[in-house]
Amino acid sequence: MHVKLFHFAGSRWRTDEIVDALARAAGLLSACGVAVTGAQVNEVEAPRRFHFYFTPLSRELLRTIAAPGPAVFFVEDTRNDPAFDAEAIGRSNSANRPELADTIWVAYGTRDLPYAIAHELVHVLSDSGEHSEEPGNLMHDETSPQNSRLSHAQCERLVSAGVAHGLLEPIAK
Numbered sequence: 001m002h003v004k005l006f007h008f009a010g011s012r013w014r015t016d017e018i019v020d021a022l023a024r025a026a027g028l029l030s031a032c033g034v035a036v037t038g039a040q041v042n043e044v045e046a047p048r049r050f051h052f053y054f055t056p057l058s059r060e061l062l063r064t065i066a067a068p069g070p071a072v073f074f075v076e077d078t079r080n081d082p083a084f085d086a087e088a089i090g091r092s093n094s095a096n097r098p099e100l101a102d103t104i105w106v107a108y109g110t111r112d113l114p115y116a117i118a119h120e121l122v123h124v125l126s127d128s129g130e131h132s133e134e135p136g137n138l139m140h141d142e143t144s145p146q147n148s149r150l151s152h153a154q155c156e157r158l159v160s161a162g163v164a165h166g167l168l169e170p171i172a173k
């Protein structure tokens with residue numbers, strides 16, 4: 001899986017914290033046999049209003065950025081309501097905002113960043129907003145370092161949908 005990472009020139013996110021968080025998120029996804037084979041960090045020069053996640057402006061931004069997913073945007077904050085710290089848009093919930101398919105939006109200050117990124121990547125790869133109440137499961141609606149595991153069924157769905165949507169490349173065994 002190749003992941004594209006975007007942050008904005010002049011915002012608070014630092015490249016090293018982004019890269020470190022992705023590496024740790026990748027460690028969580030490796031339980032499903034998913035490997036991050038490439039990660040590209042892009043610094044975007046854009047007016048300040050685009051440094052926030054706000055659907056109309058974020059759609060406008062995506063029309064100027066080629067970001068075949070999965071793409072993670074590190075933003076200052078969200079201006080959407082409800083305001084989630086981190087949010088993922090899959091295929092099935094992007095019909096009215098097609099530019100945002102396969103993207104993840106992470107607000108500055110999001111807690112347990114690697115877990116939040118891994119959680120949102122699972123939503124995007126499996127094209128599912130489903131949460132789990134299984135103890136220790138990464139897909140609890142509240143992310144926490146205590147919740148890090150993925151079930152066999154979650155892994156199967158993530159891999160089959162991820163491959164079907166061209167987000168994961170199967171490796172010949």
Ligand SMILES: [Zn+2]
Binds near residue numbers: 123129141
């Ligand atoms: Zn979630």
